[in-house]
Amino acid sequence: MKTVMAEKVLTVDNLKINFHTDSGEVQAIGDVSFDLAKGETLAIVGESGSGKSVTTRSIMGLLAKNAQVDHGQITFKGQNILDLSEKQLQDLRGSEIAMIFQDPMTSLDPTMKIGQQIAEPLIKHQKLSKQAALEQALEMMKAVGIPNAEAHLNDYPHQFSGGMRQRIVIAIALIDHPEILIADEPTTALDVTIQAQILNLIKNIQQASASSVIFITHDLGVVAGVADRVAVMYAGQIVEIGTVDEIFYFPQHPYTWGLLNSMPTVETRTGVLESIPGTPPDLLNPPVGDAFTARNKYALAIDEQRQPPYFQLSPTHFAATWLLDDRAPEVTPPMEIQRRWQRYIKKHPEALEQRAQAKEVSTTLALTGKEDM
Structure with missing residues (x-):
């Protein structure tokens, strides 16, 4: 699976990660590939346990010992991150690739003053003096919208609200101007008003610095x-990837249909929202096929019987999904998905035609053509 895009700053190629446990091998990530372009925001979405955080933690070299x-x-920059030493x-970390973690309560040191925590990356990576680093930390606190920053430079994490703590975590991640920012569900624990502020903050800082962002979330409303x-x-694999319009308005995988169909919109009619039945598979014993x-x-x-290959629609x-195979029967997506398709096709x-061409390509995928569809 390759994409056509601007200058790439990161390439993940056929990544497969297992975890050794007392119960056996957990096949957490299976052959995941994607690129990240300069200045781009790539959102990775899916249910809990789908492999989002494991994939991005591998980029940071923060995988568990097992x-x-x-x-x-x-x-990244011609180097395989997986081959790098801990040093x-x-x-x-922090200087070129930084991460905003999900829970600011566990991301901040409760015994250390906020100013020191924000300044620490500058002292470590740029070898600045403590005074110079604290001056830049103060400016970053102002940049992320912490009011009366001078008065709070020497405060401790417990003296801030959840939204302010998350701004501090963002300040720590951005203080060294990294090329790639990984945001791991940074708004999950925040109320809707603060969520919007944090999202706008990340977007504005990204535009100012031309950094690239990987945004992990299960909230499709945030993604949009x-x-x-x-x-x-x-289940540890990318089942569909595309531009935000392609995924939201011309989705092709039934799992993507299920995610979108369970999300209320202003056009949602009264009644019960659809949900995806069942639970994700046990990755100790993953299924043979899809x-x-x-x-x-x-x-x-x-x-x-078989995992489907990637079909290219653009x-x-x-x-x-095997539904894009030329031998597969045409199925009728949920009504909400049909409405999205109609809107997309008008534009x-x-x-x-591209979808029809994708189905025709199945004859070149080294399949026998004899499988029972």
Whole structure:
């Protein structure tokens, strides 16, 4: 799966990660590939346990001790991050790739003053004096919207609200102007008003610094406002990836249909929201075929036998579903998805032809053509 885009700052190629546990091998990530362009925001969405955080923590070199990278590469500036020593990773973290963690309560040192925590990356990576670093920390506190920053430079984390603590975590991540910012569900614990403020803050700082952002979330409403592209993960794999419009208005994978169908919109009619039945598969013993088969009412017989390849619908849109195979029957998506398709096709009349071409490509995928669809 390759995409056509601007200058790439990061490439993840066929990444596979297992975890050794007392119960056996947890096959957490299976052959995940994606690129990140300069200045781009890539959102990674999916249910809890789909592999979003494990994928991005591998970029930071922050995997648990029982994790094993079976194969794959994570290329940044010509280097495979997976080959770096701990010392090299420490030099990389914060200075060139930084991460905003989900819970600011566990991300901040409760015994250390806020100013010192924000200044620490500058002291470590740029070797600034404590005074010079604190001056820049004060400016960053103002930049992330902490009111009366001078009076709070020497405060401790417990003296701030949840929204202010999250701003401090963002300040720490941004103080060294990293090229890549990974935001791991940074608004999950915040109320809607503070969520909007934090999202606008990340967006404004990104535009000012031309940094690239990987945004991890399960909230598709958040994705619509921040992302350029979206990768949908399920059971440790990317099942669909495309621009935000392609994923929101021309989705092709039944799992993406399920996620969108369970999200209320201003056009949602009264009644009960649809939900995806069942639970994700046990990754100690993952299914042989498509991992979504047991929960997929559109599943075909081949889904139980073989994982689907990626079908390309546009230079940026890929989906791994047998429904795009030329031999598969046409199915009727949920009504909400049909409405989204209609809206997309009005703007992009070529989309249906591209979908038909994607189905025709299945004859070149080295399949026997004899499987029972």
